[in-house]
Amino acid sequence: MIGQQEADSIERRSGVSLWRQIADRILQAIATGDFAENAALPPEVALAERYGVNRHTVRSAISALVQEGVLRAEQGRGTFVLSRKRLSYPIGARTRFSTGLQGQTSERHIVLLSSSVEPASQRVAEGLGLTRGAEVIRLETRGEADGRPVSRAAGWFDARRFAGIDKAMAETGSITASLARFGIDDYLRQSTVLSARHADAADLADLDLQPGAIVLVTVAVNITPDGQPIQFSESRFPAERVELKLSAL
């Protein structure tokens, strides 16, 4: 026999593009365990030879699977099979970062990335019941669990009522604890709007994602039990690592 022929070989002019056939073969290999989770795929040139195509054709297949969140390619290192387990992040009347992930991770915390004072944009002003342009404090945070980023959030607060919350946040590492310093013992989620999109450049950097990754985006308003809006927020979650579990609001 001259030349190894695989049982389920790729076919030219079959109506299905070569790169798609190769991508499906790789998916199959992952499903059957031929390529284990977190394991490195053979180099592109090796795959090209195995499937009898040009390296660029293999690259198209890999590129598609990177987009689909199955693989991760790292220049100079290799291409790896991603793991598929997700954290379940609860969203409900009392959405809190740390307590929500309890039991799912051995460690979790919030890092304050930056804070600033700025005039309220239209949507922030609406959410907080302020006039547009009123001063608000903006806190940029990242949530991490077991060393991996699981959320990236911007929170806005009325600068007059919550002057110094940036300092409180830096010291406590907790929104809940920071609000407590201002006499807020309890707060509720008033509204949440949820969407999904591809990660932009900032998301990629903040959440350590690969181009093509998906982020879940929540835009929310928190209020006191008696109905005063206290926080407007936009959060982004890497869809490959997090799912959102809606509980009673």
Place this chain on the structure above:
Amino acid sequence: MIGQQEADSIERRSGVSLWRQIADRILQAIATGDFAENAALPPEVALAERYGVNRHTVRSAISALVQEGVLRAEQGRGTFVLSRKRLSYPIGARTRFSTGLQGQTSERHIVLLSSSVEPASQRVAEGLGLTRGAEVIRLETRGEADGRPVSRAAGWFDARRFAGIDKAMAETGSITASLARFGIDDYLRQSTVLSARHADAADLADLDLQPGAIVLVTVAVNITPDGQPIQFSESRFPAERVELKLSAL
């Protein structure tokens, strides 16, 4: 002057790849209105000449923007700028398709695509409080608004309690009306788990999407007011057309 030089020309060996620079230029052109919504972009060869690169480099840029949900390429026709308005689909204690979209669309309805009887899988059985393998009726539906698909759902019901719900659904075009025939006047959303992923081949066909599109996925259980589970469902929403608005559960 030999050769037109644009003010903000693309730069080689600037650290940013040519295709990314071109993608950003296209984004900018859309933002400034140079390329209007739903308008066709110039052909690839024209863009290649405009930016002084090979056609493949333009293709890389376009490909990235298609992935990002900004453009839509149609073989033989052209490449088009997508519109960015989204429907806001409410999810809450009483999530209903038709009433939820009222006011946002002039027309909306549910199409029953298929129905079948099958043994309950593990997760369906758990959701409905049945034993695994118990007979369940599965309804496949698509929600459409103003002629465009906005959701694709599979719903499972206990086959003994809801025998004939497939027929009811075909006649009424409404889950709520169908359940009413079985004496269910009201039902509540017990749980919802939300995730996002790239559309697979079935999603692309069902929802009329382009490869690389994102779908929001909800897995939910509906119960009667006294707590009996009646429906397990998995719904997929095209993220480019729908956002989810969480209301009180």
Place this chain on the structure above:
DNA sequence: GTATATTTGTCCGTATGTATA
């Protein structure tokens, strides 16, 4: 620490296929 090899990323050019106008 440095050179070398490995591996993925970018860009070009060419040819051909396929869908649409």
Place this chain on the structure above:
DNA sequence: ATATACATACGGACAAATATA
């Protein structure tokens, strides 16, 4: 039918990041 425009595939060259000797 013909032309247009996007899609696929190949081949080559070099750059950039990483791993290894």
